[in-house]
Amino acid sequence: MGATLVDVETASLVVDIDTLERNITGAATFAHGVGISMRPHAKTHKTVEVAQRQLQAGASGLSVATLGEAEVFAEAGFGDLFIAFPLWLDSHRQRRFAELSERVTLRVGIDSSEAAPGIARASRNKPQVLIEIDCGHHRSGVLPAAAAAVANATARAGLEVLGIFTFPGQSYEPGFVARAAGQEAIALERAAIALEAAGHQVRVRSGGSTPTFRHTKDGIVTELRPGVYVFNDAQQVALGSCKVDDVALCAYATVVSVSAADRFVLDIGSKVLGADRPPWVPGYGLLPDMLDARVLQLSEHHAVVTHGEHQSAPKLGEVVRVIPNHVCSAVNLVDKLILSREGTTQGHWAVFGRGRNS
C-alpha cells in the first residue's frame, strides 16, 4: 500500500496496482510451490483486468458465484468458469444456462439430487459437476457421508461428476483459521473416499479461501478458490491473513465535519464501504495511516471516527484512506476502481460484473 495519496474525488475506491500485482504473484507462487491449481474467485473484483492478471499468473480458470457473473466473464472472453454455488435452474435460468453452456467450458456446483436433472435438461454442452461438501461452515453443501447419493443422482441424470468442492467459511474467526483448513481437508478426503467407494472418479477436490489457502498441504486439496487475496481488507488484517501493507484497495474519504472534539466525520458510509461488521474487527473499517483511529458509527454517507489517544484529528477537507472490512461488498457498490501507482493515478477499471446477482 503506497503511502502517497492520489488526487481523486471522494468517496472513491482506489487500487494500488503494485500491491495488487504482488498479491496475485504471491498467491500464484504459493500454489505452484505446493502443486495445487488456482481458480480464483472473481466475485471479489468483478473486473476483466484483475482476472487477466490472475490467468497470466497461472490460474486454470475463474470461479464465479452466479450465472450472471459467468455470463459477463464469458462475454469478456473467459472460457473456463466454475459456478461455485448450489445451482438451481428455474425457468428463467434454464434458457440463460443453455446459451452459456454452448459458449464456454462450464463447471457447476450441486448439493442435492433434485438439482441434477434440471441442469442436464437445460445444458447444450453438458457441464462438469462438483458436489458441494459442508466442511463445518454449515451453509450449503452435504456432509461427506451424503455426497455419494448426490453424485449417483448426478451421473443418473447424464452429467459428469468431476469432483467435490467446499468453502471453509468457519475460517472467518480469529484463531480458527488453521483449524478450518484442517476441517476442509478432512471433509474433502472423507467425501472423496465415499464417492470413490460408489464408483466415481474424484479428479478435483476444490477448496480454499483467503484466510485458509496458505495453510493448505499438498495431497488432498487439488484446487484453491480464494477471492479476497487480490485486494485484502480489514477482515483479513484482523484474521492475520495479511499485513496492512498488503492491502491493495482503499476507500478515499474527505473529512467533512469536526464539530465535536472527540470525533471527526468522513463523507463515506455503508454505500461505499459496505455494512459488514463482524464482532472481531475493530470498527467499520481501518484507517491505514491512523491505525489507532476507530470507525465507530457508519451511516449511508457518514463515517464517524474517533482518533487515537496519541494522534490529533485530521482537519476539515483533509483526505484520508479507509480499508473496507469486506472488500467484495465495497467493490460491488461502485462502478469503477481508480488505479494508482507510486502516488499517481493511472486511469480506472470498470467493475463490469457489479450487481450480477441472478
Place this chain on the structure above:
Amino acid sequence: MGATLVDVETASLVVDIDTLERNITGAATFAHGVGISMRPHAKTHKTVEVAQRQLQAGASGLSVATLGEAEVFAEAGFGDLFIAFPLWLDSHRQRRFAELSERVTLRVGIDSSEAAPGIARASRNKPQVLIEIDCGHHRSGVLPAAAAAVANATARAGLEVLGIFTFPGQSYEPGFVARAAGQEAIALERAAIALEAAGHQVRVRSGGSTPTFRHTKDGIVTELRPGVYVFNDAQQVALGSCKVDDVALCAYATVVSVSAADRFVLDIGSKVLGADRPPWVPGYGLLPDMLDARVLQLSEHHAVVTHGEHQSAPKLGEVVRVIPNHVCSAVNLVDKLILSREGTTQGHWAVFGRGRNS
C-alpha cells in the same frame, strides 16, 4: 404487501405499488394534518417515479445525500433540492456545484464556519443554507449553542441562512423513538433561539426520520425529511414504525439448498439485501410469509434460514420473499425495481441514482 408472489428471476427486489402509494399518501396526509412541509429523502429510492409520486402527494421538494444525487435528480427535472449533509467542496466538487447551482433551487447543509466561504465562491446562484444541529445522534452537526457562530460565518461569506436541520438517528433503537422525537424538537428550538438572538431569521426547522416523523407535534418542526417510509423494512417493523403489511419492497429468493434438516438456503445475500444487522432486529431480514423463520447467516449470495418450530421448510426451487433490514442499502445494490400490483408484474423502475456517492 400483496400475498400473491409474482414470477420474477431471483434474486430481485419487487415493489408492491399499491402499498407504496398507500405509504406515500399516508405520510403526506399526516404532514398536511399537522401543518408541516414534507421534503422526503430520495436516497432511499433513487428513483424518478417514486419522487414524482412524493411531489404529487404534496412534497415541497426532495432531500438528497450527495452532490451526485442532486445532479441526477436535477437532470431528471426536479428543481428544488436540499443536500442534507455537511457539504464540503473540494476542487472536484466546486466545478460540479457551480454548474448545479445554475440549474436548480438548491439548499445545502453546513456544520462548520470553514465550509461557508468555499460554497459561496463556488456558487453561481447562491444556495440557501441550513445549519446542521446535533440533536443526540452524535454524528455530524453542531450543538444548539454553537449554531449561531456557524450562521454568522455563513452570513459573512455572503450566503443566506434559511434555517436549521437535524437528523434524530438515535431513534433507531426500540423504545427510544418518542424520546428521539422529543430531543429533535428541543435541539431545534434551542438552536432557533440562539440563531434568532444572533439576528438570524429561522424560516426552516427541518427534522424527521421514518421512525420519528409521526411523533412530530406542530409548532417547532416546520419540515420533515423521512426516506424509508415509502418502502419500509425490517428495521421499521422492529422499531414499531410500521406493520409487516406496510412493507412495500421485498427481495425474492429461491430455495437452492436443503441439505440439513434444521435450515434452508436462499440464493440471496448481502449483495442484494445489504449487510445491515443492528442487534435489535431478529436476523438478516424478515420472511413475511414465515415470520417465525430466522435469517441466521448471510454471505454474499447465500442466506441461511431456520424455519420456525411450527412450520415446515420450503422445498427446493420454491420462491420466498425476504424483507431487507435496511431498504436504502438494498435498493442501492440493484439497477432496477420490479413492480407488482395484485399479483402481476407491471414492468420496472430504474434505480437511476444508484451509486452516486460523490
